Amino acid sequence: MNLERAYSMYNFEEYDDPVLYDRENDSIIDDIVFLKKWAKRTRGKIIDLACGTGRATIPLARNGHQMIGVDVHKGMLEEARRKSTNLTLPIDFVLQDCTALNLNVKSSFIFSVGNSFQHFLTNEAQDGLIRSVSRHLEVGGLFIFDTRFPKEEELLQPSGEEFWRSYIDRATSQQVDVYTKSEYDALSQIQHYTTIRRLLDKHKEIINEKTTSIRLRYVFPKEMERLLSPYGLEIVNIYSDWEANPLTKSSDQMVYLCRKI
Structure with missing residues (x-):
């Protein structure tokens, strides 16, 4: 590979x-x-x-x-x-x-x-x-x-879940709240990110959730x-x-x- x-x-x-x-x-x-x-x-x-x-x-x-x-x-x-x-x-x-x-x-x-x-x-x-x-x-x-x-605030983010942003899904016209979690490995210079997307109904109740992970190298x-x-x-x-x-x-x-x- x-x-x-x-x-x-x-x-x-x-x-x-x-x-x-x-x-x-x-x-x-x-x-x-x-x-x-x-x-x-x-x-x-x-x-x-x-x-x-x-x-x-x-x-x-x-x-x-x-x-x-x-x-x-x-x-x-x-x-x-x-x-x-x-x-x-x-x-x-x-x-x-x-x-x-x-x-x-x-x-x-x-x-x-x-x-x-x-x-x-x-x-x-x-x-x-x-x-x-x-x-x-x-x-x-x-x-x-x-x-x-790679400034300090970027690398040393809190390890807990943090709200990032909201947007309206064009396909459903419903609100999506996006949260992230991160952990920085100083030896590899890699940030481990988890992104959580929560789809809300008209009552702002969560009706679906999707979690993805990504790794990013800093230079x-x-x-x-x-x-x-x-x-x-x-x-x-x-x-x-x-x-x-x-x-x-x-x-x-x-x-x-x-x-x-």
């Missing part, structure tokens, strides 16, 4: 319902706006790694860019293909391991969003991902990705420099969000803009 598949299987249950994933995430567009600006400056095929259901792939293809979307989760890719089937867009969705990418193409723009970088849980998996990016990126080409900033900024450098990736800038604000010690996120040298 390949590296990414072996370690991503820990996280598959969080993505086993692609339709639910889209319901909870399709309102996120700030990263897409950022990517569109950089895509205008590039030519040729653009590669979206860990593309999922095509949340970012499809909007860029709508803008006329030739896209390759890659993911290791078959169900997510099937949903991406279903969503784009009747749109006649220039997209090729590929089921591959991002740590051993083999697309037979070079790109001037590769990206991975949605904090997908955190799904690569081991040093070997991270190296495989960056090596794959470097092999498929033209000299001078850009690699953009994001990951959560510190200086550590990231050492990870990228051996593969010829120069950090051009690190932002705290998709509006290109500077990174600070209180940031929640790191957005990396890298260039192959």
Whole structure:
């Protein structure tokens, strides 16, 4: 079994319902706006790694860019293909391991969003991902990705159940309350998350509950420099969000803009 598949299987249950994933995430567009600006400056095929259901792939293809979307989760890719089937867009969705990418193409723009970088849980998996990016990126080409900033408040969350957010399920028009539990392993730098989704009726009584687990690896900024450098990736800038604000010690996120040298 390949590296990414072996370690991503820990996280598959969080993505086993692609339709639910889209319901909870399709309102996120700030990263897409950022990517569109950089895509205008590039030519040729653009590669979206860990593309999922095509949340970012499809909007860029709508803008006329030739896209390759890659993911290791078959169900997510099937949903991406279903969503784009009747749109006649220039997209090729590929089921591959991002740590051993083999697309037979070079790109001037590769990206991975949605904090997908955190799904690569081991040093070997991270190296495989960056090596794959470097092999498929033209000299001078850009690699953009994001990951959560490992500040103290992020890592040392209470181990008990905490309320996260509520939303209205479009399919049922019912409220869903989302709770999380987390435990950080400092030795592996992996956060173990449990997500509990509770569907409520009109009387705010729980009528259904779904629990999923996910593991996320955290990387510190200086550590990231050492990870990228051996593969010829120069950090051009690190932002705290998709509006290109500077990174600070209180940031929640790191957005990396890298260039192959």
